[in-house]
Amino acid sequence: MIKCVYPGSFDPITCGHLDVIERAAAMFYDVTVAVLVNKNKVPAFTVEQRMDFIRRSTKHLPGVKVDWFSGLLVDYMKSRGANVIIRGLRATADFEYEFQMAAMNARLAKDVETIFLMTDISHSFLRSSMDKELVAHGGKITGLVPPEIEEDVIKYFNR
Ligand code: PNS
16 A cells, blocks of 8 residues: 655745646645644744645545645654655756755655656746745736745735
8 A cells, every 4th residue: 555745845835746746636645735844943834834735735625635734744654654755846956955865865765756746847947935035025926836826825915
């Protein structure tokens, strides 16, 4: 039985992330999107907000679960009985980092596989940090973040 976890910061979820979630959900029955709570990083959005954004953006995918984790991903995977990590790959820029992370996770947990999904070409340039920078400077983020959360993201930066 394949049990997938799609981990990330999702600060906030982008259309690129959503594309990966939709494609993972089309292939696998059991997909959990897991938001990292990283005590060393100050995110724009709280973990509750980030999970709420993901829930609202994935409401058309009833099987997809949303959760959070802290510490090592492989420990979270073990606690959930999950065996597959899903990650999106954008062009070549992500490869080095993703390769290292997959290798480290494979070393830490022999029974956990990482599966990469190529991000749809139309989303391949998207990064949460770029969306935040764009909106902070009054740029339009329509089509970059899911429409369900667009207003909240804009509101956050205009507060
Ligand atoms: O969206 P991101 O920030 O690229 O996601 C990175 C994430 C959350 C997948 C990664 O940083 C992670 O798994 N962090 C938890 C700690 C861990 O297990 N690191 C990998 C082995 S050292």
